[in-house]
Amino acid sequence: MRRTPRDTEESTRGVRRRALLMGGAMAGFVAVLGARMRYLQIDQADQFKLLAEENRINIRLIPPARGLIFDRNGKLIAGNEQNYRIVITREDAGDVELVLKRLSQLIPLTQDEIDKTLKEVERRSSFVPIIVADRLSWEEFSKIALNAPSLPGVTPEVGLSRVYPRDTDFAHVVGYVGPVSEKDLEGIENPDPVLQIPKFQIGKIGVERWTEDLLRGRAGQKRIEVNHVGRVMRELERIEGDPGNDLRLTIDADIQNFAQVRLGEESAAMVAMDVETGDVLAIASGPSFDPNLFVRGISRKDYSVLTENDHRPLANKTVQGLYPPGSTFKMVTALAALQDGVITPGTGVYCPGHYEVGGRRFHCWKRSGHGTVSLHSALAESCDVYFYDIALKVGIDKIAEMGRLLGLGQRHDLPMSAIAAGVMPDKAWKQESYGQEWRIGDTVNASIGQGYVLTSPLQLAVMTARIASGKAVTPRLVHAIGSEVQPAPEAPPLPIDPQYLAEVRRGMFEVMNAQRGTAKSSRIVDETMLMAGKTGTAQVRNIGTAERESGVRKNESLPWRLRDHALFVCYAPHDKPKYAVAVVVEHGGGGSTAAAPLARDLLLRCLTGGMPPLSAYPAAQRGRIETQLKEMKLRSPDSPMPGKSRA
Incomplete structure (x- = not known):
């Protein structure tokens, strides 16, 4: 059956209306999309740039050098010495226990120390470095550095550690430092972020404890580039902190x-x-x-010797x-x-x-x-x-x-x-x-x-x-x-x-x-x-x-x-x-x-x-x-x- 000119004209008008409606809808969609893109790329550019940077760059604290303690004449009674230590990162190590056993063939590392490290590794995030051994000799430190390719996740580091050159003379006066404990943190209302660094040391007794705020100093920071799982790719910037104040005591x-x-x-x-x-x-x-x-x-053993002595050292x-x-x-x-x-x-x-x-x-x-x-x-x-x-x-x-x-x-x-x-x-x-x-x-x-x-x-x-x-x-x-x-x-x-x-x-x-x-x-x-x-x-x-x-x-x-x-x-x-x-x-x-x-x-x-x-x-x-x-x-x-x- 042939269509009449009238039917053709009505059909054409219908198609034209549908085309206009669809075109209008598409134009509206494009307009909304463009407005959203403008909002994201222009109006909110700074905010999203910051979020992107935070995903790509981490800021980590650098422990400050602890202040020194001297006698009245300037003789050192509490100082810092270079400390060669080894850290391991679970994310990079893979089989941590296997790596630690390999490490024990290079430096003295007992089974108790290995077990202690494994427990610490499980407690921490996979990308947090854990100290395996410290106070190593230069020979031990060098040996591990040379064997680094066979020790994935193991990194030799150089830090500072407290030392008391006059040993027993000032034990009761100056005291000593030790790793931050949960008990230490409970007694501090607004703890310094540096106290969260694994094994960061603070004063436990004596002058070391009661002048902690003076001796600790202010932490520095470094900006490091990390991938999506937190692995460190490179160091972008380092800002050194302020060392702690030195103290001079009245004691000769x-x-x-x-x-x-x-x-x-x-x-x-x-x-x-x-x-x-x-x-x-x-x-x-x-x-x-x-x-x-x-x-x-x-x-x-050493602690028992001290606690069991009836003269109470x-x-x-x-x-x-x-x-x-x-x-x-x-x-x-x-x-x-x-x-x-x-x-x-x-x-x-x-x-x-x-x-x-x-x-x-x-x-x-x-x-x-x-x-x-x-x-x-x-x-x-x-x-x-x-x-x-x-x-x-x-x-x-x-x-x-x-x-x-x-x-x-x-x-x-x-x-x-x-x-x-x-x-x-x-x-x-x-x-x-x-x-x-x-x-x-x-x-x-x-x-x-x-x-x-x-x-x-x-x-x-x-x-x-x-x-x-x-x-x-x-x-x-x-x-x-x-x-x-x-x-x-x-x-x-x-x-x-x-x-x-x-x-x-x-x-x-x-x-x-x-x-x-x-x-x-x-x-x-x-x-x-x-x-x-x-x-x-x-x-x-x-x-x-x-x-x-x-x-x-x-x-x-x-x-x-x-x-x-x-x-x-x-x-x-x-x-x-x-x-x-x-x-x-x-x-x-x-x-x-x-x-x-x-x-x-x-x-x-x-x-x-x-x-x-x-x-x-x-x-x-x-x-x-x-x-x-x-x-x-x-x-x-x-x-x-x-x-x-x-x-």
Whole structure:
């Protein structure tokens, strides 16, 4: 059937309409597509360029060089050394265990170390490098570099590691560094991103820990090109960070070495201070340990040796150890009584060898008694009864007030770990601590540094420095930060009558130089360096009535842990004090025999700037002292120090 012209015209119009509709739709689609392309390529170009860059380029932190630590004279005591180490990246290694076994044929690598590395590899992302071994020798490092083609994923690296060239001398003072732990991060509110670097090391104890923010520095960064799975292709840019601040301590490294060697294997502590500035010149705790063991990762065997030693080498006895001060506390009782006006220097007290209070008998160390004694002779001969008597007259609250004034019962602010505040008890303290009333017998015990009174060697050194100088001197350990010297704070005068301080100093002088002084055998005979001091013996066991009647057992006959603590405090020169020293020997027996000789030697080392001269000792002792000093294995003051700087 033929189509009419009308049908053809209508069909043509229909086709034309459909073509227009389709063309319009296509034009609209193209317009929308063009607008979107313009939005993406022009309006949002910067944003998408940034996203593309972030996918292609990563920024990684560069650990900063840790600040160095020096003594007051610029001798290195904590430095950095080049550390050759090996890292492995799981993504590049493939069969990590196989690669590690190949690696163990080139360098010493135990199965335990391999297993530890495998666990660490599983914990981390596939492209994060894991340290397999560090502190390699140059020969080991070179051997691995030469065999790199057969060790996929293994990369030799050169970094910096902490080193303590004076090993045991500063272990308790400077401390050591170690890898960041989860516990470390928990204590930091906004942790520095650099702390997230695997095995990044921070201070764990001592100066290293308490000045961490100063020593750490600021991390640098490097821009590296990576592929889509995170593999490093090349380094594009490196920006070095800022190294940590160097620190200079107030301690003299040679005096510290003398103190540490002089202590030997004794369970003891010594502190030497400048009485005017408060600078701590030596603060030694014995026995010590090598902090380098902890930096490198201490073995179980080495750690067990330290923890099982009954002399507790890991404990810092200078600030952490708390001991009854014994008779070294008698200056506190005397000054409280003088200041309160209940006695004068000439006030006499009769000592029959004991003192009765409320039907209880308190004994003097001298069973036969001292007869009538005054302040000076009571200090010189360390008569207990004299101080029992005056303590009951003045009362515990004023004694405690005087103790705190002299630095006892306070936590002194030094950058060291576990600094203890000690106990300077009074009536309110006992009520708060035990819910009990203070008793007369408590005052009697406290008057001679027993009972509840507890002090640290540092506090005893501060007490002695304040008595010697008449000023409220405070101890300090940091001499300079970077090139900026930290000025010593001006110490105000103590609110104690200078005449009373002079009388107590006279008593301390007689301890060393009077015919019946308890430490006469440890005196200095050089007229320019005469010393003043006070012995102390602190009981660690109760002595029953039966034992007193039959005779108190001598320390030498007792097990070591039941022997008395030996204490001694001193300063010199007596007429123009420069240095104060405090010594505590755990279970050492008598203060005059165990602690005083140590203190005298350290005091002479401070005064002379070198080995104690034999002429300063009593003639009868010089042969023995000469042998003793020759046998001391000291570091040579001029010997080159190992360890490297930031290079």
